[in-house]
Structure formats: structure tokens, C-alpha cells
Amino acid sequence: MSKKITIDPVTRVEGHGRVTIHLDDAGRVADTRFHIVEFRGFERFIQGHPYWEAPALVQRLCGICPVSHHLAAAKAVDRLEGLEPEDLSPAANLQRRLAHYGQMFQSHALHFFYLAAPDLLFGIDAPAAQRNVAALAMADQSLARKGILMRKFGQEIIRSVAGKRIHGMVAVPGGVFKPYDSTDRDYFLDGKAIPSIDTMIDWSLETLAMLKDYHQKHHAFLDSFAAYPSGHLGLVGSNGEMELYHGRIRGLDASGNQTLRDVPDDHYRRYFSEGVESWSYMKFPYLTHLGRENGWSRVGPLARVNVCDYIPTPLAEQERQEFKARSDGWPNHKTMHYHWARLIEILHSAEVIRDILHDPNLLSTDILRTGERRSEGIGVIEAPRGTLIHHYEANEKGMLTRCNLIVSTTHNNEPMNRAVREVAQQTLNLQPEITETMLNGIEVAIRAYDPCLSCATHAIGQMPLQVEIWNAEGQLVQEKIRD
Amino acid sequence: MPSFSERTLVLAIGNASRGDDGLGWAFADAVEASGFPGTIAQRYQLQIEDAELCSHYEQVVFVDAWKTAQTTLWEWMPCTPSREAAFTTHALSPQAVLYLCESVFDCRPEAWLLLLRGTQWELGQPLSATAQDALAQGVKSFCASTNQSLR
Numbered sequence: 001m002s003k004k005i006t007i008d009p010v011t012r013v014e015g016h017g018r019v020t021i022h023l024d025d026a027g028r029v030a031d032t033r034f035h036i037v038e039f040r041g042f043e044r045f046i047q048g049h050p051y052w053e054a055p056a057l058v059q060r061l062c063g064i065c066p067v068s069h070h071l072a073a074a075k076a077v078d079r080l081e082g083l084e085p086e087d088l089s090p091a092a093n094l095q096r097r098l099a100h101y102g103q104m105f106q107s108h109a110l111h112f113f114y115l116a117a118p119d120l121l122f123g124i125d126a127p128a129a130q131r132n133v134a135a136l137a138m139a140d141q142s143l144a145r146k147g148i149l150m151r152k153f154g155q156e157i158i159r160s161v162a163g164k165r166i167h168g169m170v171a172v173p174g175g176v177f178k179p180y181d182s183t184d185r186d187y188f189l190d191g192k193a194i195p196s197i198d199t200m201i202d203w204s205l206e207t208l209a210m211l212k213d214y215h216q217k218h219h220a221f222l223d224s225f226a227a228y229p230s231g232h233l234g235l236v237g238s239n240g241e242m243e244l245y246h247g248r249i250r251g252l253d254a255s256g257n258q259t260l261r262d263v264p265d266d267h268y269r270r271y272f273s274e275g276v277e278s279w280s281y282m283k284f285p286y287l288t289h290l291g292r293e294n295g296w297s298r299v300g301p302l303a304r305v306n307v308c309d310y311i312p313t314p315l316a317e318q319e320r321q322e323f324k325a326r327s328d329g330w331p332n333h334k335t336m337h338y339h340w341a342r343l344i345e346i347l348h349s350a351e352v353i354r355d356i357l358h359d360p361n362l363l364s365t366d367i368l369r370t371g372e373r374r375s376e377g378i379g380v381i382e383a384p385r386g387t388l389i390h391h392y393e394a395n396e397k398g399m400l401t402r403c404n405l406i407v408s409t410t411h412n413n414e415p416m417n418r419a420v421r422e423v424a425q426q427t428l429n430l431q432p433e434i435t436e437t438m439l440n441g442i443e444v445a446i447r448a449y450d451p452c453l454s455c456a457t458h459a460i461g462q463m464p465l466q467v468e469i470w471n472a473e474g475q476l477v478q479e480k481i482r483d
Numbered sequence: 484m485p486s487f488s489e490r491t492l493v494l495a496i497g498n499a500s501r502g503d504d505g506l507g508w509a510f511a512d513a514v515e516a517s518g519f520p521g522t523i524a525q526r527y528q529l530q531i532e533d534a535e536l537c538s539h540y541e542q543v544v545f546v547d548a549w550k551t552a553q554t555t556l557w558e559w560m561p562c563t564p565s566r567e568a569a570f571t572t573h574a575l576s577p578q579a580v581l582y583l584c585e586s587v588f589d590c591r592p593e594a595w596l597l598l599l600r601g602t603q604w605e606l607g608q609p610l611s612a613t614a615q616d617a618l619a620q621g622v623k624s625f626c627a628s629t630n631q632s633l634r
Contacts, residue, residue, distance in 0.1 A: 063527070114531060133531060134566050134579070137586040144587045152532045166527070 004470010006479045017451070019420055019442055020468045027430045030472075032421045034413075034446065035280050043403045051080050051377075051394040052173050058390065058405070059167055062452060064110065066167050067103035067158055068383035068408075071096055072390040074171035075246065075379030079266070080394055081173045082371025085246045091364035092175040097245050098356045099161040099170045100381070104244060105200070105349040106154025107384035108301070108342045111450045112207070113147025116339055120214055124444050125437040143210075146203050150346075153188075153200050157353060160184035175368035185357050197354045201315065204347040208319055211343055225426075226335035226419040226445035229254035231287070231297035232306040233411060235382050236262060240309030242316075242348065244382040250307045251287060251297060256331050259287055259295075265380035268389055272406065282413045285406055296414035299386025300449060301341035306331045311344070313351035319344045335419050338448040373398075383408045385450050409451045419445040434469060434478055487629040491521035492540040492592075494577075496547040498527055502608035503601025506548040506618055509610060510599060513622045519629055529575045534583035538590040544625070545577040548614070549598035556617040557624065562594040597621055 004022045022031040046057055055073040059066035074096070075085060085093065118131040121139060129135075137144040155165040161180065162168025169177045188197050195203075215222050232252045237243035240250075240262075249268065251260030260271060275284035275292050286295030297303065305324075311317040323340060326332065332341075356362060379390045386408030393402040423445045427438045469478035493514060497507030511523045524536065529545075537543050545562060564585050565578035575583075577596060585591045599617040601610075610618065 134582060134586070137583055141587055144583075148531055148535050148583075148587060152535060155532065 004468050004474075004476060006468015006470075006476070017446070018468070019446075020470060021420075021424050021428060021442075022470050023428070023472075025472055027432075029421070029424045029428055032417065032424045033279055034417045034420050043405055046403050047400050049400050050398050051077055051392060051400050052398070054390075054392060054400065054403075055171055056169065061405075061407075063166055064452060065103060065107050065383050065385070067099050067162070067170065068381055068388055069390070070162075070170060071100055071245070072379040072381040072383070072388045073392075074173075075381065076377035076390045076392050077171075077173045077379070078371075079377035079379070080374055080392065081377075082374050083174050083369055087371065088175060088369055089364070089366045090361040091179070092171075092367045092369070094356050094359055094362045095161050095176045095180055095367070096171055098180075098353065098362070099158055100245050101349040101352045101356070102154045102157025102161070104154075104384050105346060105353065106151050106158065107450075108346045108349070109147060109150040109154060111384075112339060112342060112346070113144070113151070115447060115450070117143070117147070119444050119447070120211075120218075120339070124440045131440075146207070149195055150200060150203060153194060153197075154349075156194065157188065160187070172368070174370055179365045179367055180362050182363055185362065188353075188357055197350065197357060200350045201347065201354065204343070204350050205315065208340075208343045208347060211340055212322075215340070222336040222340075223334050225441075226422045226448070227333055228335075228418055228422050229333045230415055230418070231259060231290075231295070232303035232331055233260070233297035233299050233387055234304040234307040235265070235380065235387065236308050237312070241312045242304060242308040242310070242320075244304075244345075244349075246381070249380065249387070252307055252331055254331060254333065256329075259290060259297075265389075266378040268378065268380065268391075268406075272389075274406070274410075280413070283406075283410055284413050285411050286414070297411060298415045299408055299411040300338065300384075301345050302332060302335075302338045303386065304382060305341040305344060311348050313348050313355070315351060316344055316348035319347060335422075335445060335448045338450070342450070385409050385452055386411050407452075409449070412449045412451060416446055416449055416451060419448070487519075487521060487542060487544070487625070489520040490541040491629075492537060492543045493519070493521060493523045494529070494533065494537075494543060494545050495523065495525045496527075496529060496545065497525075500606055502603040502605050503611055503614040504548050504604055505610060506599040506601050506614050507546045509618050510546045510597070510621060510625075513618065514625060517622070517626050517629075519626075521629075529577065529580050531575065531580075531583060533575070533580050534587060537580060537584045537592055537594075538588035540592050543581075543592045543594040544597055545594065546597045546599065546621075548601040549617075550604075551598075551600060553600075556600050556613070557621040558596075558598045559624070560596045560598070562596045564591065597625065 004020055006020050018035040020033050024030040042061055054077055055070045058073045059070040061069050114133045118136050122130050159165045162170045235243050235247035236250045237247045248262040249260050249265055250262050253259050271287055272285055273288045286292050311320045376393050381388050388408050389406040391404040392400055395401050420442055423441050427441050468476055470476055495507035495511035497504045499505035499508050508525050511525050515523050562577050564581040566582045581594055599621045601614045603611045
């Protein structure tokens, strides 16, 4: 008799998701689905608001990466104001970048130390009660302390620009809210009140060294678990460098051939379509010219390290070269290497933050520009979880008439479904009994993408995961729910 | 009742947009206006980094709205470290924050919970009459412990 397995909720991710696994009569995995069952409707209720309110409103999509939504909306609103990113003053661009890289730093630190490290340190077969940050603190106090202080550093960077760590105000149309304070700059440089930015760089390197050491001991697991070929997508700068704030969109296929050749970000509609399924509120974006079956791509740290030609900060570039050498120049398709790429980006972010803090233009009071109003604005940014697209239209009175958001995790919808399928086929096929460890493996695969399901459906909520096993007759035979 | 000082941290938890869930923040505002010499921080929810913040203080007071069937308007209770396992690490209990403070930063401040009774929690609602009474009495009790008078 065939079966269907359900995991609900998926733990240590943002939002609420459910996994169902269908087994055939022989006990083989016939189908898997990663369901997102939240809905909030930001794209609709923002309509009718003045366009300049968008950056403040849409950051409420998320409590983890509000700065990304805020800045993507701000870039779109700049264009509604008739301004391109290069039209903004140097000080405004530096402040926005500082907040953005602070956001990247804190979000990646949160994911690695709080959510992913327990899986690596204790193994996926450890009891759930052990795979959390409290157990991490007991097992490695120094690592836990660094993790907490790194997250705090990133949050403090955001606070220094936005006024608050969560849901503050960085940007206004055409610039930023206020000049940057030299006291704040010194706070991050002198290391008196909190560990300095130089310490953050040192700790980022130490964490990378720890992961590489872990890889040496567990390469069979990290290199093969949930690995499968895919396309990759991300922004790059004008010279092909990694660029997280503003750039052109580059796509690669599984062999490394370019599927999007550094196209302008505001041309995204020419290249992207979104599919829907009846069993999920999260859409399935794909490259239109490749079609739904072949046009989906991974986004986020692994994709960004794959698509860029180099990283424009020296220490992170050295790490990228070492990372690339592991895949002999081919795109890296190893899902668990998301963690490795994420740590390279932590290091890159810390280097960028250091450079911005030392830039004298940061303190300039020239922070606002004006332009000539347009009816449409598009903002694209690399959020911690991947490429984030905000698109607005406004009428002659300045009221928003249309909004479209393609959120990072949405791009990873198909990849996460593929990862679930890979793991299910690797671990559940023909097994007489479904164990906790097998189901943990599915969560670990999803968690590598650091999905934010609340963002992806623009919905409110936590991320519990539910797993169900269904038989061929449509009967639920096993269910696992965490709350 | 403890005596609070400049070495005391008040961590006020709540959401002013949700009726009486704003009690914690209203308490923080009132205590700040009273001239409280310690540190006040407002949170939507407690997070792991708050363990590091707590490690800098000798005393910590967690203040939150209280949904209870009891008629008591407010209640003080000691708060001790406790390890807990949950599916998320983005919202911690005061006990879990203290546990991390002790296990990661080797600090164990004295800690209390101050619970203020609320009755309505919908978006956009003001503080209920019950919540306002709880707030007034809670602030009075706290200020008596800090030798501060309400301004």
C-alpha cells in the first residue's frame, strides 16, 4: 500500500511550511511537495498608499531582513522620483550600503550560528532537543559567544543608520534620512564598547576555517547531501564582480553557460515568469525563454558565489578562489555548500563595512537629490537569501496602483522542492520505518537555503514544519508535527 | 522587594499597536519619565542577543503584559535561568535569555518578571481601563523600589 509522509512544522526556518511525501505501493518515493501555507497579501493592500510610504510599509514583511525590503523599495521609489542609483549622492549610497551589508552580516550570522551550526556540530541524527543554540552554548561557549556578538554587531550597524535595529528608517526618496554620525563610526572602529570591525573580520575568518576543517572531516556528507545540478542567478557589478546592492542580473545554467547576460535590473519583466501550483501560496519563478521545466534557478549565497567572476575584497576573494577550486571551475551544485558560501559572504560584508566606515564621504551632509517624476519604478537588490525584486507603479497623484514582489525565497521554491525530493529518495525509499533522523534530513536540506517563508508569501508567521506520509489510496499513514 | 539602581536593566516586551500588549512599552515610558537611573530597552520579543545585554547588569526586570484569569492587576515574581527547546530561536522566554546569559557569558544577574494584566489585544485598540490600572500600580511599585517618585 502506498503512503504519504508529512513533516509539519519545519523547524529553525522563518515562517510555516509543510512537506508531504507520497510513497508508491512498493514504498518508493513517488512525489514530494514543500507546501507554503501562509498568505498575507502585501502586494494588494499597499495599493492606494502614497509611493513614498512603500519603503516603510514593505519592510514589515519581515523581522529578519527588513532592511532588504526597505532598500529594494527605496531603489524603486528613487526611480519613481526620476533618479537612478548613480544619481544619488556618495554619502547616501554609502549609508544605504552600510545598512545593507550590516543586514547581510547579521542575517548570515543568525542563520549560521543559531540555525545551522547545531546540525553540523551535533549531526542530523542528534535529538531535536540538542540541535539548538542553547546546546551549542554548552558544547562550545566561545563559538556561541562569537555568534551572538557578530549578530549584534550587524544589528548595531543597522541601528546606527536606521535609528532602530528592526523596522527603522534608512532611506527616503532620493537619499537617506539623516547624515551619519562620526560617533557611530568611531563606535565600530575603536573596539571600546563592542568588538571592532577588525575583530569581526578576524572572527569571520576563524569561522570559515572551522567550516573548512569540518568539511575535511565530513566531506562525504557535505558534498553529496541533497546535491543536484541547477541554474544559478544573482546580481553582478559592471566588471562581473560580486555586487549585493546594485548591479545587473546574471544567470548561469548547470554547466556554467550564461542564461542571462548581465541584463539591466529594471528589465526583469522581459526575462522572468512566475508559475503557480494549487498546493502552495509561494509562486515558482523561472526564466521565460527556458520555460518552467528548465528555467528555475537557485539564488542566495551559493548562487552568488557561482555567478560572480570575483569578489572585490581581498580576503573574501581568496576564500572564493579556494571554494571554486573544489568544483574545478564548474558551478557548485552542493546544497550544503550554501553554508560555506554564506560564510564567505559574511567575510565579504565585514570587509565592505570596514571600507565604508573608513570612507570620508560617509559623514557628508549632502544626502538628498531630486529628479523628475515617473510612473514606474523597479528596485532589485541581493537580500541575504537571494535576488529580491520590488516593482511599483503610481498614478499622477503619487498613489500606488500596482505592486509586484519577487522575493528571494520564491526563486528557491523549485530548488527547495528538488532538495526535498533528493533527500527523500536518498533516505526514505523502500524503508520499512520512517525515523526521526530521516525526517530531520529533509529539514536540514530546506534549512540550507535559509528560507524566509513569511517573506516569500508576504505572510505573517513562524516556521514550524509539518511532514505527512500518504499512501496510494490517499490515506494519511504517518504525520510529524512540531510546535 | 529588591532595590533597583543604575545597575538595573528593564526589558519591556510588547507591541503598542495591539491594545494591552503595549503595557510593557507604556511601563517603560512611564519609568523613564520618572527619572529611573538604570537602562530601559523595549522589545517586540526577546532574542538571543538580549543575553549579551543582560550580562552587563546586576539586575534585570522583564516587564510584559499578562493574560490571566486572575483578578490581580500585577504581579512580581523571581525569574531564574531555564533551558528550553523550541522550533524557533527568534523569540525566547526570559528564562531562556537568562540561561544563555549564564552559559555563554558566565553572568547570572538577579532577575524578576513584572506582569501587568491586560484584557484586549486587537490591532489599534488603546490600553483598556484594567490595563491602565495595572500600569499605574506596577509603575508605583517599581518606583518605590528605586526611590523615584512619579513626575
